[in-house]
Amino acid sequence: xxxxxxxxxxxxxxxxxxxxxxxxxxxxxxxxxxxxxxxxxxxxxxxxxxxxxxxxxxxxxxxxxxxxxxxxxxxxxxxxxxxxxxxxxxxxxxxxxxxxxxxxxxxxxxxxxxxxxxxxxxxxxxxxxxxxxxxxxxxxxxxxxxxxxxxxxxxxxxxxxxxxxxxxxxxxxxxxxxxxxxxxxxxxxxxxxxxxxxxxxxxxxxxxxxxxxxxxxxxxxxxxxxxxxxxxxxxxxxxxxxxxxxxxxxxxxxxxxxxxxxxxxxxxxxxxxxxxxxxxxxxxxxxxxxxxxxxxxxxxxxxxxxxxxxxxxxxxxxxxxxxxxxxxxxxxxxxxxxxxxxxxxxxxxxxxxxxxxxxxxxxxxxxxxxxxxxxxxxxxxx
Numbered sequence: 001x002x003x004x005x006x007x008x009x010x011x012x013x014x015x016x017x018x019x020x021x022x023x024x025x026x027x028x029x030x031x032x033x034x035x036x037x038x039x040x041x042x043x044x045x046x047x048x049x050x051x052x053x054x055x056x057x058x059x060x061x062x063x064x065x066x067x068x069x070x071x072x073x074x075x076x077x078x079x080x081x082x083x084x085x086x087x088x089x090x091x092x093x094x095x096x097x098x099x100x101x102x103x104x105x106x107x108x109x110x111x112x113x114x115x116x117x118x119x120x121x122x123x124x125x126x127x128x129x130x131x132x133x134x135x136x137x138x139x140x141x142x143x144x145x146x147x148x149x150x151x152x153x154x155x156x157x158x159x160x161x162x163x164x165x166x167x168x169x170x171x172x173x174x175x176x177x178x179x180x181x182x183x184x185x186x187x188x189x190x191x192x193x194x195x196x197x198x199x200x201x202x203x204x205x206x207x208x209x210x211x212x213x214x215x216x217x218x219x220x221x222x223x224x225x226x227x228x229x230x231x232x233x234x235x236x237x238x239x240x241x242x243x244x245x246x247x248x249x250x251x252x253x254x255x256x257x258x259x260x261x262x263x264x265x266x267x268x269x270x271x272x273x274x275x276x277x278x279x280x281x282x283x284x285x286x287x288x289x290x291x292x293x294x295x296x297x298x299x300x301x302x303x304x305x306x307x308x309x310x311x312x313x314x315x316x317x318x319x320x321x322x323x324x325x326x327x328x329x330x331x332x333x334x335x336x337x338x339x340x341x342x343x344x345x346x347x348x349x350x351x352x353x354x355x356x357x358x359x360x361x362x363x364x365x366x367x368x369x370x371x372x373x374x375x376x377x378x379x380x381x382x
Contacts, residue, residue: 003121006179007130010114011137013077013172016165017107018141019149020084021049021339025222026150026243027158029229029236034158037093039226039355040347045100046222047343052104053111054336060109069120069183070176073113077173079106084166088159104336111138112332120183139254139306143247150225150240197330203319205376210312210334211341212369213274216281217305218342219349219362224298226355232291242295249299253306261311266318267377269311274370276304281366284359309335341365 024031024046032042064072083102091099111134118130153161197203220227224246228239253273260269280301287294316331342362349361 006175007118007121007133009172009175009179010118011133011140013169013176014111014114014134014137015141015145016169016172017080017111018138019145020080020103020162020165021046021053021107022141022146023149023153023158023161024049025224026146026240027153027161028223028225030153030158035093035096038351039223040350041093043222043343043347043350045097046218047340047347048097048100049104049107050336050339050343052101053108054333054340056101056105057108057112058333060105061112066184069113069117070180071182073110073117073180074173074176076106076110076113077169077176080110081166081169081173084162084169087162108336117180117183121180135254139251140247143244143251147240147244147247150243151237154236154240197320200319202376202379203316205372206312206316206319207331207334209270209369209372209376210331211338212365212372213277213305213308214335214338215341215345216277216362216365216369218339219346219365220281220284220301220342220358222339222343223346223350223355223358226350227358228294230355231287231294234291242298245295246298246302249302250306253303254310256303257307258310260307261314266311266315270308270315270373271370271377273304273308273311274366274373276300277308278363278366278370280304281359281363 024042028039028042031045032039035042061072080103083099083106086099086102087096115130115134118134122130149161149165152164198207224243225236225239228234228242229236234242257269257273260272280297283297284294284301287297313331342365345361345365346358349355349358
């Protein structure tokens with residue numbers, strides 16, 4: 001097996017991790033009924049996963065800088081697989097939150113280290129492409145993992161899904177063991193060095209934009225299944241098809257956003273994406289019972305939201321030309337913070353009002369992100 005195929009195996013591991021992170025959005029009602037808790041409480045499982053990936057994973061990575069990357073990756077994947085096995089047990093809700101913490105920390109470590117390993121398996125000029133393949137695995141979890149998992153759970157139960165994903169994760173674990181060489185970082189990067197990028201106010205503003213636009217997205221999408229059920233007459237099986245289309249749009253949005261960032265610049269792409277995101281969140285309230293209109297708005301929402309990410313990453317690279325990896329590493333944490341913020345905010349809205357009001361909370365977050373982006377680009381050309 002050549003190195004390129006090995007990189008795709010790493011992407012498979014990240015795909016499975018992403019599926020476990022996002023699958024809650026498709027089975028949230030099933031889990032709530034089975035665990036005898038509210039929908040907002042199940043949404044908290046998305047929050048704790050994201051917070052673990054955003055906080056615990058970077059700290060553990062910094063503390064293990066001298067550890068062989070292959071061993072660290074295999075250890076993280078092993079813990080991730082074991083944590084999925086725990087989902088088969090009849091654990092109380094609080095214990096399952098603890099399992100999600102373990103999944104978030106181990107999955108977050110495995111994702112970041114997979115990118116680092118991928119860059120060591122190719123020539124220097126092909127490192128960007130290697131990282132792109134790993135990220136493709138992550139975005140594909142929305143395109144394939146969530147809708148397929150939702151459909152599977154409808155027929156076999158949500159617990160079986162975690163076991164299947166855990167079992168499939170053994171494939172990349174064994175191949176990594178056999179094909180990836182021992183890898184140690186040549187130049188140590190401490191957590192303090194990573195956080196040093198926060199001294200630049202422009203970077204802080206860019207990271208807050210990431211936090212808010214991802215938060216605005218997650219506020220609605222974490223609870224998209226109950227939202228669509230409340231706003232339409234779609235069945236769970238039909239919603240799994242909708243989630244597939246939404247995932248395709250997210251994949252297309254990422255590709256389109258990268259092309260626009262290269263041709264039109266970060267400013268144009270980010271502002272356009274935020275405007276589309278805000279406009280669609282507003283239009284959700286006007287769609288009413290018109291299912292086709294509702295689904296069209298959802299597709300545009302996904303396109304607009306996911307087009308922002310490539311441009312945001314390019315912006316951070318231009319802001320920190322000497323240490324772009326550090327800026328992108330911190331940005332990854334803020335993406336996870338955004339998922340935590342959105343799922344938590346959405347859960348609060350549902351507990352206080354109605355699932356149909358989620359778009360307004362998301363719109364508030366995106367509107368602030370848009371204002372910050374306009375202010376940022378007044379002082380920085382991109």
